[in-house]
Amino acid sequence: METENGTNWLNDEEQRAWRAHLDVSRLLMHQLERDLQPFGLTNNDYEILVNLSESEDHRMRMSDLAAATLQSKSRLSHQITRMETTGLVRRENCESDRRGLYAVLTDRGWETMREVAPHHVASVRQHFIDLLGTQGINALYGSLAPVADHLRTRRKIG
Amino acid sequence: METENGTNWLNDEEQRAWRAHLDVSRLLMHQLERDLQPFGLTNNDYEILVNLSESEDHRMRMSDLAAATLQSKSRLSHQITRMETTGLVRRENCESDRRGLYAVLTDRGWETMREVAPHHVASVRQHFIDLLGTQGINALYGSLAPVADHLRTRRKIG
């Protein structure tokens, strides 16, 4: 199973699965980005909007939002500043913790969300979901969920 | 199946599969990047090295390399410039087409590759492959390969 130097290299099946995952993840992000461009949004913009839209009072603490979107506090801070200048979002103080800030969806942000979401979903369907089929979807989830868990716990630690 | 505004939203299974894919792809890239850091390489550096290592004469045309690694010519050009200054790679003219350039692995690049590859493979195993199991791997490939094809052809066109 191992070559003489002791490394457990990937076999052909492993290799092609790994490359498929890699390729899909990059190509897909690219395609989604392209499909959002006409609306003047990036993937990152959109994900922020989704998270805020689904949250109580259309607001989230910066830290939680950073964690939910898997980006650094710094990156999120810049991102929110940009979105503030485009009027999709505003910052608001948190009185229970005076260090804290909320990112809050503006009316304009909410409107944008309602307009763009259907197109985005269509895009996700066209380029991903609808190509999988029901059993493909469940197979995918079954395979990937444990990996996601592993990586999330690893993240907390590291 | 559709809500009143005509949008075919994702159901729960679809949603969770989609999020799993999204999360895994981001978390995994992050983890691999971390595991490469001790060797002073980024994921992008590593992928260039792999491609050149596996190529005839340890060299590839810039265009082909860009296509193989799914990045723009511009980005690759910058990337190679950086790797040239760190001595992993060098540019070399192509006499069959005087516009063309090869990116060529240096001895140092090859050495680096041989040293780092085992660690990288271990990392890919630990955080991905070994969590899937044989059937998970094949299920994943079965699901993702058509998606990859779809996206690649879409890329050529767009």
Add this chain to the structure above:
DNA sequence: CTAAAGAAGTTGAATTCTGAACCAATGGAT
């Protein structure tokens, strides 16, 4: 109560990435 440690966010500089404009060489057409 106070000091130290930790959490929430921001900032700024350095790096990387993107997209358009650009130059040079090639491959067909006519």
Add this chain to the structure above:
DNA sequence: ATCCATTGGTTCAGAATTCAACTTCTTTAG
């Protein structure tokens, strides 16, 4: 031969990202 559309690659400017330093507030421990 000569145009002209393409291809291969770089460059520049602007945007996004990272990384470390920093401020402010909160929590914990003594």
